[in-house]
Amino acid sequence: MKTTLKNPYVYMLFVVPTVAMYFLFFIYPTITSFVFGFTDWDGLNARQFIGLDNFVNAFKDAEFRSSIWNNLIILLFSCCIQVPLIIVFSLLISNIKRFQGFYKTTVFMPSILSTSIIGILWGYIYDPDVGLLNNFLSLFGIDPIYWLAEPKWAMFSILLTNAWQWMGFYIVLILAAILGIPKEIDVAAMVDGATGVQRAWYLTVPLIRPIVNVVIMLSIAGALRVVDIVLVMTGGGPAGSTEVMASYMVNKAIKYGDYGYGSALSIIIFVIALILTALYQLLIARRQERIEF
Amino acid sequence: MPVAVKKSIPHFFMIVYVVVILVPFLFVLFSSLKANNTEIALHPFGLPKTWVFENYKEAWVKAKISVYFFNSLYLAASAAIVGVLMAAATAFAMARMKLTRISKWIYQLVLVGMLIPGNVLFIAQYFLVRDLHILDTHWALFLPYTAGALPFSVLLLVAFMHNIPHELEEAATIDGMGAIRMFWKIILPLTIPALVTVFIVNFLGNWNEYLLANFFISRDALRTLPTGMVGFRDAFQTNYALVCTGIVFSVLPVLLLYSFLQRQIIEGLTAGSVKG
Numbered sequence: 001m002k003t004t005l006k007n008p009y010v011y012m013l014f015v016v017p018t019v020a021m022y023f024l025f026f027i028y029p030t031i032t033s034f035v036f037g038f039t040d041w042d043g044l045n046a047r048q049f050i051g052l053d054n055f056v057n058a059f060k061d062a063e064f065r066s067s068i069w070n071n072l073i074i075l076l077f078s079c080c081i082q083v084p085l086i087i088v089f090s091l092l093i094s095n096i097k098r099f100q101g102f103y104k105t106t107v108f109m110p111s112i113l114s115t116s117i118i119g120i121l122w123g124y125i126y127d128p129d130v131g132l133l134n135n136f137l138s139l140f141g142i143d144p145i146y147w148l149a150e151p152k153w154a155m156f157s158i159l160l161t162n163a164w165q166w167m168g169f170y171i172v173l174i175l176a177a178i179l180g181i182p183k184e185i186d187v188a189a190m191v192d193g194a195t196g197v198q199r200a201w202y203l204t205v206p207l208i209r210p211i212v213n214v215v216i217m218l219s220i221a222g223a224l225r226v227v228d229i230v231l232v233m234t235g236g237g238p239a240g241s242t243e244v245m246a247s248y249m250v251n252k253a254i255k256y257g258d259y260g261y262g263s264a265l266s267i268i269i270f271v272i273a274l275i276l277t278a279l280y281q282l283l284i285a286r287r288q289e290r291i292e293f
Numbered sequence: 294m295p296v297a298v299k300k301s302i303p304h305f306f307m308i309v310y311v312v313v314i315l316v317p318f319l320f321v322l323f324s325s326l327k328a329n330n331t332e333i334a335l336h337p338f339g340l341p342k343t344w345v346f347e348n349y350k351e352a353w354v355k356a357k358i359s360v361y362f363f364n365s366l367y368l369a370a371s372a373a374i375v376g377v378l379m380a381a382a383t384a385f386a387m388a389r390m391k392l393t394r395i396s397k398w399i400y401q402l403v404l405v406g407m408l409i410p411g412n413v414l415f416i417a418q419y420f421l422v423r424d425l426h427i428l429d430t431h432w433a434l435f436l437p438y439t440a441g442a443l444p445f446s447v448l449l450l451v452a453f454m455h456n457i458p459h460e461l462e463e464a465a466t467i468d469g470m471g472a473i474r475m476f477w478k479i480i481l482p483l484t485i486p487a488l489v490t491v492f493i494v495n496f497l498g499n500w501n502e503y504l505l506a507n508f509f510i511s512r513d514a515l516r517t518l519p520t521g522m523v524g525f526r527d528a529f530q531t532n533y534a535l536v537c538t539g540i541v542f543s544v545l546p547v548l549l550l551y552s553f554l555q556r557q558i559i560e561g562l563t564a565g566s567v568k569g
Binding site for chain 1: 419
C-alpha cells in the first residue's frame with residue numbers, strides 16, 4: 001500500500017527539473033564566479049590564472065574603496081536612522097484602531113513597485129526646475145537645489161528615495177509582531193498606571209527585539225544589495241559620489257569587459273555580507289534567544 | 294491632555310507619512326494629464342487645466358509602452374506559473390513522498406541557495422546565458438526568473454504541504470491512485486492558497502526586475518517595462534507629461550493587483566524576506 005509514495009521514478013520526475021535548474025543557475029554560477037575571480041579574463045582572450053591579484057587590486061582601487069564607503073553610509077543610515085523611525089511608526093499604527101488597515105496598506109505600497117520605476121518617479125521629484133521638492137522648498141524661500149547633480153546632495157537623495165520605498169515594508173513586519181503580543185500584558189501595565197510611552201518603551205520594545213533584529217539583518221543585506229536605484233537615478237555619479245559596490249562591479253564587467261576583476265569584486269561583496277551578518281549575530285544578537293519562523 | 298487630542302496624535306503623524314507616500318503618485322498622475330512642461334512647472338500640485346488624454350494614446354502606441362507592457366506581462370506571468378508548478382511538484386515529492394533521506398539533502402541544498410545574494414551571481418549568469426546562446430532573447434530572462442524563484446517557493450510550499458493530513462492519501466492509495474494523480478487531484482487543489490501567494494510574489498519580482506533585464510536584453514522590441522521605461526525616460530527627457538504617462542502605465546497594474554490581493558501580497562512578501 002505504501003509503495004505508491006515510494007515510487008522513485010515519480011520522485012525523480014518531480015525533483016529532477018527543479019534540481020537541474022537550481023544547479024544550472026545557482027551552483028554552477030557560484031563556482032564559475034570563484035574561478036573567474038582568480039583570472040584576468042576580459043571575455044575575448046584566454047583566461048589566465050593570476051592568483052590573488054584581482055583581490056589585491058580591488059583594495060588598492062580608490063574608486064572601489066569609495067564605493068564600499070558609500071555602501072557603509074547606506075547601511076548606517078538604514079540601521080541608525082530608519083530602524084528607530086520604523087519602530088516609532090509601527091508603535092503608532094499599533095495604537096490606532098480606526099484606519100489601521102488603511103495606514104498599513106498605504107505605507108507598504110511603495111515596496112511592491114519596481115525600483116527602476118521609483119527611480120524615474122523620484123528623478124522628477126528631484127528635478128531642479130519642475131520638480132516637486134524644489135517647488136515645495138521654494139514656498140520657504142529656498143533656492144533650487146540640484147539634488148542629483150551635486151555630489152553633496154546626490155547620496156542624500158538616493159537615501160531618501162530608498163527609505164521612502166522600503167520603510168513601510170519593515171513597518172508592516174514589526175507591526176505584525178506588536179499585534180501578536182498578548183493584550184493582557186499591556187492591560188496589566190495600564191492598570192498599574194504606566195503611561196503609553198512607558199508601556200511602549202518598557203514592554204513592547206523588549207518583546208519585539210527578535211523581529212527588530214531580523215529587520216536590522218535585512219537592512220544590512222539590503223544596504224549591500226542596493227544597485228538598481230543607483231543605476232537608474234545617477235549611474236554612480238556625479239563624480240562617483242553615489243557609486244556602490246554592486247554598481248561598480250556591474251560597470252566594470254559590462255562597460256569595460258573586466259570580467260575577472262568584476263567577479264573578484266562580486267566575491268568581495270559576498271564575503272563582506274557574510275562577515276557583517278556574522279558580526280552582528282555574534283556581537284549584538286548573541287544573547288537573545290533564537291526565534292523560529 | 295484631553296483624550297481626543299491624545300488619540301489624534303498618532304493619526305497626525307500617520308497622515309503626514311501617508312501624504313509623503315501618496316503625493317508623488319498624485320503628482321505623476323496629474324502631470325501625465327497636463328498639456329506641457331510649463332503647466333507642470335507652474336502648477337505642480339494643481340489639477341490639469343484641460344485633461345489631456347492624448348498623452349496616454351501617444352505613450353501607448355507611438356512610444357511603444359504597449360510592447361514593453363506585454364513583454365513584461367507574459368514573461369512575468371509565464372515564469373511565475375512555470376516556477377510555481379515546478380516548485381509544487383518538488384515540494385510534493387519532498388513533503389509527501391517517503392524518500393525522506395534524499396529529501397532532507399535537497400532541503401539543505403535549497404536552503405544554501407537562499408543565502409546567496411542575487412547580485413553576486415550576475416556576471417557568472419551573464420556568461421551562462423551567453424554560452425547557452427540565449428542572450429538577447431526572452432529565454433535569457435525566463436530561465437533565470439524561473440530558477441531564481443525556486444528556492445523560496447520550494448521552502449514555502451514544503452512547509453505548507455507538511456500540514457496537510459495524511460488520511461486523504463491513504464484513502465486514495467487504497468483506491469489505487471498513482472502518485473502523479475494524487476499530486477494533481479488531491480494535494481495541488483488543497484495547496485491553492487499557498488500557490489497563489491507564491492505566484493504573486495514571483496510575478497511581482499519578475500515584473501519589477503531590472504538588473505538582468507537591462508543587461509541580458511539589448512533589442513528594444515524585447516525590453517520589459519522597468520528597462521524600457523528607463524530608455525523611454527532618456528529618449529523623452531524633456532517631455533515630462535509623456536514620461537509620467539509611462540510611469541502610470543507601469544505602476545497601475547501592480548496597484549490594481551495590490552488593491553484586490555493586498556493580504557496575500559503583504560503576507561507573501563514578508564514571509565519571503567524573513568525566510569531568506
